[in-house]
Amino acid sequence: MSIKLDPPVRLSFQRPFTNGCTVTLAITNRDDATVAFKVKTTALKQYCVRPNSGTIGPREAMKLDIILQPTTADLPLGFKCKDRFLVQSIKLMPAELSMPLADLWAKVEKERKDELQYRKLYCVFVEPDDPTASTTTMITPSRAVVRLAAAMRASITAPCIVSTRASASAIAVQPVIRKYSAATGADHAAPVTPGTTPTTESTSSPTEPAFSPNESDSTPSDRATTLSPRARSPSRPSRGANLPKPPASPQEALARMAHHCRARRSISAWADYQWLVTHARETLTVEHVMLLLNTMRQRQATRSDVAQMSALVTHLENLGADKESALAPAVEVVLVRAAQCKVPDVVADMYAKLAEMGEVRRPIKAAVLNVLKKTKRYNEAIALADKWRAAGEPVMFVYNRILMECEAERDHGPAGLLRAQALFDEFIRNEESPDALAKAYGVMALLYVRRGDRLGARTTMQHLLDRRPAVPLTASCYHVLVKMAVLDFDLEMARFAETGRAEARDKARAHLARADQFVRQEMARSQKPLFSMSVEAVMAAHLRAGDEASARVVLDAYTARCNELTGRVRIKYAPFGVLVRHLAMDTERTEAVEHLFETIPGSPYLHDYAVVMVVDALLAAGQTDRARTFLKRCIKRGYVPQGNKGYTLARFEKVVKGDAPSVTAAGRIAAGGNDAGEEGQARAAWAAKAESE
Incomplete structure (x- = not known):
């Protein structure tokens, strides 16, 4: 190892925790070359590290402050902390000394990942006068332990730490299923509002920690980068099988649930909540339920999560939660998650609850229409939208977009397109927002493209081009242009195969070159991964033309754009x-x-x-x-x-x-x-x- 840590293995945080606690970590560079380091943690919201990354000169040292955030209530005595830190380090080459840290780590993760060195630090909660705080010894695992760990496919990368009072035979080797996150310098986590994108809990390799697609290593130092949890082989227990032991008292269960919520361990927090519902339901308050709901919504939702979140809403109703501050936001969160998971029954139930409370917000109405469209319940979506419009709901682009698609999909003949065109004409007559107008043109043209209506698509896009620069081209417009260019390319290639005329081949190449330009414009303007469909179409066209090199160029541009958007979109x-x-x-x-x-x-x-x-x-x-x-x-x-x-x-x-x-x-x-x-x-x-x- 080119660096030395002090303390080398264990970080001891002393009570009380209600005022916070700070531990100093010293990193010494024992090499003759400059070293870069970065600190990550399994509990992103509980700790902050200042600084969480940097460079250390040859034979120099740097001190870091690891701060445990203050808790609302002190944790129960004997609580076993499972939080960990990971220190990554790498020797820098001369050309890398002047690089910004964000660019440096992006390059290291891409080109020199095998050279990274890792050191683990374990967190321990101790009493102010705990005699065991300084009586730990280092025990090297025996060959039997190593063989057992290999059989369980768990890597032993650091020596075991046990108290001097414990025997070596008491060491239990268990697979480590943890989630590392880059330590942040922020003092607290930002509040979560309904409708935002949840984070994803995924798995990673047991030997090489890897970034999840939710966060970016190039983010500012006051934000965190989430790493995937350690992997499980099929022989290991399924997710959630290694839950903690049942709590000894309701107070311990509440403290433990709050601890898991702050660490975003929704599965463990849900287990504690179920214990409380069964044994001490009266101790749960509205604040506890809302804390758990907010934790669950920060992960990628599944159908089982939707069922659990619906149960939390029912619990809030039984507790008599305030409608404006607690119940209505909770119902909106569950409705949006149910819409994302395509669970129309839960969406209808949550919408009925919101309608009873008062006026439903427009984004929620859009989510209801969208889930009806995705589940192919076009008649219900159209009837519901007509009901809202009859009640005086103003015309919105999101409504018209969904209704246009519903009309076109409900009737695959010309009549469906005509009704969609009528909705489109009504919208552009009354809409003043340039971005909304551009998106509407793009949706209508895309409907024509899907039906293969060449004239309708070209006429719609020409009307949009005539309104420039008042109405700018958006990413959705360039997506349509890509589709049209690829279809024209296929048409000319078919003519070339039939006639062998060079003119058709040249036209095909020109259309493909235009598609290349359009897809780059779409990637530059889009903040969502929808441009992957355009990239896929252009790459397939290049391969049909026998030009693999151009297809790779487009793929490289797509990869670079995904890296730029890491933390905001999920890679397709x-x-x-x-x-x-x-x-x-x-x-x-x-x-x-x-x-x-x-x-x-x-x-x-x-x-x-x-x-x-x-x-x-x-x-x-x-x-x-x-x-x-x-x-x-x-x-x-x-x-x-x-x-x-x-x-x-x-x-x-x-x-x-x-x-x-x-x-x-x-x-x-x-x-x-x-x-x-x-x-x-x-x-x-x-x-x-x-x-x-």
Whole structure:
């Protein structure tokens, strides 16, 4: 190790905690080269570190203040703290000495990740005069312990710490399932408001901590960077199985639940809440329930989370919570999460509760319409919107966008497009906002593109271009232009294949060049990962033209943009899947598939879509053994499939034997359609319109 820590292993925080507590950590550089360091923690909201990153010159030292935030109530005696810190360090090369820290760590994570060194620090809560605070000794694990740890697939990267009063035989090796986060310099966490994007709890490799796609290492020092939790192999207990022991008293349960909530451990906090509901329901107050609800909404919601959050709303109603300050915001949170998870029954229930309380806010109405549209309940969405408009609800773009799509999807014939066009015409006559107008033009043109109506799409976009610069082009407008350019490219390529005329080939190249320009403009303007669909379409067009180099250039631009937006958007893996499937078809280039997989930002080996796209591509290319080896390696690094969306080894073997469809095929069957088939129909209709013109 090039650095020395003091204290080397344990950070002791002494009571009382109601006023906060500060521990000093000294980092000494024992090398002749400058070293960069960064400190991360498992409890992001409980601690702040000043500074949390920096550089240390040769043979120099730096002191850091690790501050435990004040708690509302002191923790019970004997409470076992499970918080940890991780110190990353790396020697700097001469060219890196003048780089900003954000750029430096971005480069290190991308190019020199294998050179990073890690040191763990364990947090301990002690009494002011605790005699055990200075009676810990370092015990090197025995070979038997090491063999046991290897069998459990848990890496032992630091010596065990036990009290001198305990025997070495009392050491229990258990898999570490923790979530590291970069320590922040902020004094407190920002309040969470309904409707914001939740954070995601994901898993990571047991040997190389990796950033989750929710936070960015290039964020300012007063913000935190969340790392994925340690991975679980299939032999380990499922998530939530290693919950703490039942509390001894209601007071301990309340303190422990508050502690887990501040550390954003929603599963452990929910377990304590259930114990309190069963044994001491009268001790729970509105503040406790709201704290737990706010913790649960900060993670990526699932259907089970929606059910739990609905139960919390019912509890708030039983407690007689104030409607304006507690009950209404809680109901809105649950409604939005239910809409994201496509649970229309819960959405309808929460909407009815809000309607009883008074006027429903417009974003909530939009969420209700959106979930009805996503679940293909078009008639209900249109009837509900007509009811609101009859009651005097002003025309909004979000309403019209949803209703336009509902009208077009409800009737796939010309009548559906005509009704959508009527809604569009009504909106642009009364709307004054340039951004809303541009988005409306983009939605209407996209509806025409999906139906293959070449003339309607071009007419709509030409009207928008005529209104510039008063109405600027937004990301959605460039998305439509990309789609149109790609369809025109396919049309000219078909003509070239039929006639062999160089003129058609040149026109196809020109359309593809325009698509390249449009997709870059869309990526520059969009703050959401929706531009991944445009990138996917352009890359596929380049590959159809036999130009793999241009497809890689577009993919590199997409990767760079995703890195810029890290912490605000979730990475979409579909553009990588285009190149993966292309490379997998060549049996001599299957190694390039796995190399491309490793270059995907974030932790792709933990996500179903990324793993499935590689496994299915290798299976389609007949590379069964390589697909099996790849899946085993992902599982070893921590991949755990979520339900039927991913591959277990058992399911993989069934697919190989032909006893089950691939995950991709099963997903299309469950969805009731085929995106590739719909795209092909749009392409055919686009070509037919062009011929008729």
